[in-house]
Amino acid sequence: MKKRILLTMLLIIFAVSSFTLFLIVNYMNPYSSYTISMIAIITTSLLSATSFLTLFLYFFKKVYYRWEIFLGHIFSSLRQAFLLTAYVIWLVIFNRIWVISFETAALAFLILAFIELLVQNLMYKE
Numbered sequence: 001m002k003k004r005i006l007l008t009m010l011l012i013i014f015a016v017s018s019f020t021l022f023l024i025v026n027y028m029n030p031y032s033s034y035t036i037s038m039i040a041i042i043t044t045s046l047l048s049a050t051s052f053l054t055l056f057l058y059f060f061k062k063v064y065y066r067w068e069i070f071l072g073h074i075f076s077s078l079r080q081a082f083l084l085t086a087y088v089i090w091l092v093i094f095n096r097i098w099v100i101s102f103e104t105a106a107l108a109f110l111i112l113a114f115i116e117l118l119v120q121n122l123m124y125k126e
Helices: 003-027 034-064 071-096 102-123
Strands: none
Touching: 003 034, 003 071, 034 071, 071 102
């Protein structure tokens, strides 16, 4: 798979999911079906934030590595963006169910950091 195709797919996913999130927030009635509306909002926000952060991290890594970037950097950016977005959604859910504190936020961060380290170790094992 080429880098340009993957980046174009991420840009299209970002545009479509952002537009879908806009439509869901503006036109869906959450009082008629609360569960379906929350699942739709969480899914579209996860997709749009993950694809945007993936593109942002990719360009940051491109500058950091002096324009020598490989396909593995895009996949690691995607994985890290997904974990960061999942962390933020966890914090929002924790706040919504009234269990947010510094300890729960730190534990959620540590869980995701250890998952990232585990996956990174499995991917780049020699």
